[in-house]
Amino acid sequence: MDEDGANAARVDGDTESGADDAGTTDTDSPGATDEAAMPGVPDPDPQENDVPDDVQKYARFKKMDGAQYDRVNDFLRDRTYITAREWAIARLCSDFRTETGVEMTKIGENLPDLVPFMTDTYTPQAVNQARASFEEKVRMAGATFLYGAMCDFFTAEELDDVMYEATEVAKFLLEVEGVDLSVEDELEAEERISSVMREVREASAELRAEDVTEADE
Secondary structure, rough: OOOOEEEEEEEEOOOOOOOOOOOOOOOOOOOOOOOOHHHHHOOOOOOOHHHHHHOOOOOOHHHHHHOOHHHHEEEEHOOOOOHHHHHHHHHHHHOOOOOEEHHHHHHOOOHHOOOOOOOOOOHHHHHHHHHHHHHHHHHHHHHHHHHHOOOOOOOHHHHHHHHHHHHHHHHHHHHOOOOOHHHHHHHHHHHHHHHHHHHHHHHHHHHHHHHHHHHHH
8 A cells, every 4th residue: 555644743753663653742852752652563473475575675774784773773863863763764665665655554564674673563654654754854954954054154164064974974874775876976966065055155145245235225
């Protein structure tokens, strides 16, 4: 089934939880607590022949065989806004997308077979919630970054450092997923990003200059 469940509220738990968490507190917020319920488990111990062929062949996270969820989550928490479950499910939603939508039931039921550090199956609603949480965090992080770039808080050199660090983390995550990045691809991506940021800096400088001119008139 594709696109199972309605759009759910954002859930940012930093424990591995596949529960239907709509209405819970944001566990990324100061003072929040982890109150994740146990996930729905349609088949806790599926037989080998119950696993779809494309799931058996899926190899995105094979480099992380034996990894523990908490360690993956701590690594991401130190470097990004996303949790381990949001990272894994966002990637799965990209890979298990059909013409009619995302195969959320397949992702949820086969999650432990798809991602080594995920040990519970998820309901379709929980998959949808993690995907929505990932999307919202990306949008908020993007707005935060662009504001920082445009408000003249950073010098051009400091902004280049921020971009370099962000690019290195992103490349590492892609490599862990099994994406082979050639040197040419890396250089091209870095140049595209640098070009966009130069345009952002120039546009923001022009806007600030216009504001000063209007204030003086």
